[in-house]
Amino acid sequence: MARIYIFKRFERFWHWEQAALIILMLLTGFEIHGSYALVGWEKAANLHTTAAWTLICLWLFAIFWHFTTGEWKQYIPTTRNVLAVASYYTVGIFTGAPHPFRVTRLSKHNPLQRLAYLMVKLFINPLIWVSGLLYLYYNELGASKLAAGLELGSIALVHTAAAFMMLAFLIGHAYLTTTGHTPFAHIKAMITGWEDQDEPVTIQEPGARS
């Protein structure tokens, strides 16, 4: 089986730290919202704020990294093969058809991934960050009269809506990581950086699952 080094060290670190922070913020965020009691409101609010700042820092590094390495191009949307990939996940995956997309170093996301991640980066994330910062600095906002009439309830509404979107993304994303040639293949790649090419022509080693 061919192996390809696809996720670099910083990228892996960024991904997993971001994943941990987002899960933490979803858990604490919905506690702040009042959906349940888990760690206590005060602790939840403190954790949520700390995690937010950590994630902002991480993002600054990530943006820098994406532009200096040119990796941002990975998220340029394309319509090529979108339908093919979509039909793979709805039909082909059950009939044993091969994945229509081949991962390369220059193109590590399939067209659906590109679209989904771009959506997260350009829509959900900004929505969360902007509403979250407004939420956090609501007092200063009120004092500055920059956003007179903008009520905390409206800010919270947008923030909560974005959080639900993030939750839905997380569920779908987490599930789709199990759709590699083995259930843990993608997760392994995200940990080690090395992706096994699931080519049907590859000679199978003894004991490997088909």
Added chain:
Amino acid sequence: MRAGLCTMTVMTTLLVGAAAHGAPDPESAKLLKSTSDHAKFKVLEQDFKTGPEVTKACLSCHTEAAKQLHLTQHWTWEFLNPDGQRLGKKHVINNFCTSVASNYASCTTCHIGYGWKDDKFDFTSQVNVDCLICHDSTGNYRKQPGLAGNVVTQPMEIPPGSGIRVKPIDLKKIAQAVAKTSRDNCGACHFFGGGGDGVKHGDMDSSLASPDKALDVHMDATGNNFACATCHMTEGHQVPGSRYAPTAQDKGGAHLRGKEYTTNPTTCQSCHGQAPHKANAKLNDHTGKVACQTCHIPSYARGGIATKMSWDWSTAGKMGPDGKPLIRKDAKGHVIYTAAKGDFVLGENVVPDYMWFNGKVKYTLFGDKVDKGEQPTLINHFEGSASDGKSLIWPVKVMRGKQAYDPVNKTLAVLHMAGNDDTAFWTNFNWERAVAVGMASVGAPFSGKVDFLATESTWPITHMVAPAKDALRCRDCHASGGRLEKVPGIYIPGRASDHAGWLDAAGWAIAVLAMLGVLVHGAGRVIVSRRNK
């Protein structure tokens, strides 16, 4: 020898230490704070027979004091509301003992004067100002009820015919020991508002005479030991911080020593400033909406003395099987019914009610139209809203009552309660006669009929500030069913009633559908992969 040297050193240090402060007596080592020792004044070397005699002596040095006091609410019992309502004890009606009118000799026990026994009192009299009630330091100065604020200097039976002998007080000794006001002085009246210890305010009772830190972090007798006047900083005998014109929101900074201010010195902010929370700065973000008291007074009546939460006058007048006025007590021995006053509900460690308050209070006064309705009549009403820019969320005590009114003229009744005559309710238990005399005393018409209606009065909670560790926690309000559940007009994170129901429903629905989707998809893959094996 070495031990001797040590003793010597200690003794010398004591002596030298004391000398450095100018006090010759190392044992007391106490620097007199005042430049005057009143025990040395010739004019106080008298066997005073009455209060005004003492005042006359005081005024011989403190020439302007009485004139200063004449300007205070303490003297006039009057306050002109900015909106024109004439308020003050003399005019308002409450739902405790209801009104001063027609009960002067009893109520004016707490007047800072001598002899206000009816509506003919001379408010220009200087010698009738009572200096000692505020400046006694012996704790022995006392005014007996029913004497119109006069003091007992001869053995007396009070009330007459009761067989209770009251000890005279030693005015000379008291006058010679006058001092700055203390909690005991102010408390002599303010702890007992409403006719008994802690009855009226809930955040003021005799437990504050010598409180510990948990009860009041500022007045803590073992620590800060604030007097009332530490915050209610008087100047020329004018006492700031009246609840008739409270400062609901203070946007000023902490007052500096030596600098002159026109703003109220009794607010929390006048010492603590606008951003007092150092450890958790997010808390400072609350001060634009929430009064300090809301979080820092977690409950009132915390000192072991119950306050009255409701008072039902309509049940008054019951006689026991022995034909004597009935008295009932609860398991703790607190009186919960008397024939004279009706039924009470008492409360200790009471969680306040919370409401928007902008400092304006509107009263229902004599002559204002009232009627029995679904809602209780508001004896006073705290104005404020989330949006007026002047209000904060304040803790309050809501006192509920049922009190007499004239159902024909639709006005609150003035009750003649106290007095040794044949009309006072407490002696005769006859409502019609007591109200007739009461109404006549204020020149109000009375139909001859008495009925009772539900009333509510509201009192700000601002004393019994707890140490920081006992302040409210986030979850006390950031929750559904929390302390601020009923406060409208503000989004409180964590309070479900503020949520957009559709968003939560849609959001969770999408999350659940996504979950179901991946489960079904995954199950399909498992089945297919098994079949292929």
Added chain:
Amino acid sequence: MKTRLSPINVLSYCLLGCSLFAGAAHAADGDWKRGRVYYQKVCTDCHTAKAGGAIAPNSRTMADWTSYLKADKHAKGKESLKKYASKEYRVSVKATNKAAEKYADVPDEQLFNDIRTFMLKGAKDGDSPASCL
């Protein structure tokens, strides 16, 4: 070991005597407010916690209290009452008792006199009978 009186020791005790006398001169009027704090926050707190409840000053007459204080007997005569107003005692409980801490340095006689003043004043027949809260 035999105690030898050195001139310096003698001088010290003279000074101590003088200061005690000065204290006694004030015996008539102690600081009843300080006495009240000590009575409530040290005596009563401990009585409530360990000795079956508070004893209100107005539960006894002035004569009762005078003879009680003079007898200097605590816990049914097993120990000295004054011990509980002593510096030594205050220092021993000051970690857990703020009143004891605040008055840790007040001379024994002075504090005892303050407490006496409060108790007599608050007695059943005193100038202002004081109950427990």
